[in-house]
Amino acid sequence: MQKQIFCKLLYILMMTLWTVSMVDIIIKNEKPGSILHGTEDQLLFLECILDGVNTGETIIWIRNGEIVSEGRHGYALYSFIPTKKDHLSEFSCEMHDTLKGNIKEKVITLDIKYKPMIDFNLTEESFFIKGETKTLCCSSDSNPSSATMWLKNLKVAEVVHYKTNVCLTLMNISDSDSGKYSCLAENEVGFSEQEINLNVLYPPVFVEEHKIIQFGKLGEHMKIKVIAHTISSIECCHIEGENRRQKPPDIEIIHKNTTPLVPDTDITTKELEITFSFTVLQTSDFQKYKITVCNHDGNSSCIVELKPMKTEFETPHALDFDVNLLSLLTIILLVAVMVFVFLTRKRNTRHNASRVTEGITEFADGFPIPLNHAPEKDMRNVKRGGETSYSHVWC
Incomplete structure (x- = not known):
């Protein structure tokens, strides 16, 4: 009698082990290659189902060695909102027996779609020297690939490219290259934009408003005035006559106004009025003068001739x-x-x-x-x- 009971129990145990070995784990929405698709910022469900006899054992979801969800009766669910960082991460669904350990498991990899992430090879506020050659590069990290383009002052500066790195080369940089540069990248998830301000640094520029020939009366006070534009601060200013006048005139620099160099940016140019004052004009003062102004990026010069005024108004x-x-x-x-x-x-x-x-x-x-x-x-x-x-x- 005892022998019969023992045989029945052994049979039941063998059938149970055989049944468990026949159980298959199914992950809902799994794609070939054990891939599960998702989109950033959208709720994602991970469902693990036992395809076979319900043994009543525990089913768990594990990520990076940690249990994130637990279920019974052949079903386990884990839901969360994925981000770019969750792309290519792995999750494991396991049917767990507390007495015998893990009986069966299945691993899946997440394929998370996310909008482009833009990065520059330059800082957001960059300064270039006039005459240089520079390359602006915009790299785009996205899934799937994104279309990337460069804009300058809201106008297309570089055509669309479906690649991760798009570069814009500026050769022999001039004043006109100053401005706001934007990199735009877009895919099916969304688009991203990032801007940098490019400042072209150059020596002071004399404008044509000042007269090349200026007139003064012998024995009277006289001022030579010139107008110059600059981005950076003036560091030096001097005047030199043809006869190398020993006592230079007094110099005064007046900031007239500030003008935006590029609309909607902080890039500005300063207009300066530079005055050279002669206390009493002497005969030797009537000559040509070389006026030189410099800033951090170089110097510029102009020639002004001082002539005697024979009448009230020189004809x-x-x-x-x-x-x-x-x-x-x-x-x-x-x-x-x-x-x-x-x-x-x-x-x-x-x-x-x-x-x-x-x-x-x-x-x-x-x-x-x-x-x-x-x-x-x-x-x-x-x-x-x-x-x-x-x-x-x-x-």
């Missing part, structure tokens, strides 16, 4: 030419008028002489008198019967 060369031309035309016109008057008077004189000659000829025809007596005679007109006769009265 520009162009105006002198116009006045001389007008004077010449006036003289030519006057000469032409004088010649015309002279010729007219000469012609009138000849005409009058011709008329006198004709009158004398007519008189001689009516009264033939010797020419040598004509000056001694007085001619009078006498009217006789309606006719005009000539009588001669001797003095």
Whole structure:
């Protein structure tokens, strides 16, 4: 009898072990390759199911050696909101027997989709020297791959590339390269944007507002003024004349205003008025001067000539030419008028002489008198019967 009972118990045990060995673990939504897909910031469910006889044993979810969820009756559930860091992490579902240890397990790998993460090879505020060549690189970490592009001041500076690293090369950097540069990356999950401000540093720039030739009066106070633009602070400023004047004039630098170099950024340029004051102008002060201004990034120079003012307002060369031309035309016109008057008077004189000659000829025809007596005679007109006769009265 005892032998029969023992045999039945042994049979039950053997059947149980055989049944357990036939149990299969199923993970819901598992893809080929033991992959489970998810998306960052969206709730993800990990469901482990025993496909077979329900033995009532414990089923657990394990991550990095730690139990994160526990279930019974052939079912275990673990839910959480994944992030980029959970991508490619592993979870293990185990059917656990407290007496015999682990009986069966299955491991899955998470494939988490996440929007691009952007990184630059430069700091957010970068300074370049004028004339340099620099490369801006934007790297994008995303799953799946993202389309990446460069923008400068909201305009496309580099076409779209489906790769993790997109670089923009700036050659022979100039003032126009200053601005706000943005890197945009986008995939099916979302998009990311990151900006850097690029400042191009250059020496001071003289503007055309100042006059190359300036005028002053001998013995009076005089100021030479020039205008310059700069990004960084002025570090030196001096003036040098052709004759190497021993006592330099007083120098004053006035900050006129600040202008944004690039809209919607902190990049600005300063407008400076630089004044060189002469207390009393001397003859030796009238010459050409080389004005040099420098900052941290270099120096610039301009030439200004100081001339004596002969009149209240110095007549520009162009105006002198116009006045001389007008004077010449006036003289030519006057000469032409004088010649015309002279010729007219000469012609009138000849005409009058011709008329006198004709009158004398007519008189001689009516009264033939010797020419040598004509000056001694007085001619009078006498009217006789309606006719005009000539009588001669001797003095």
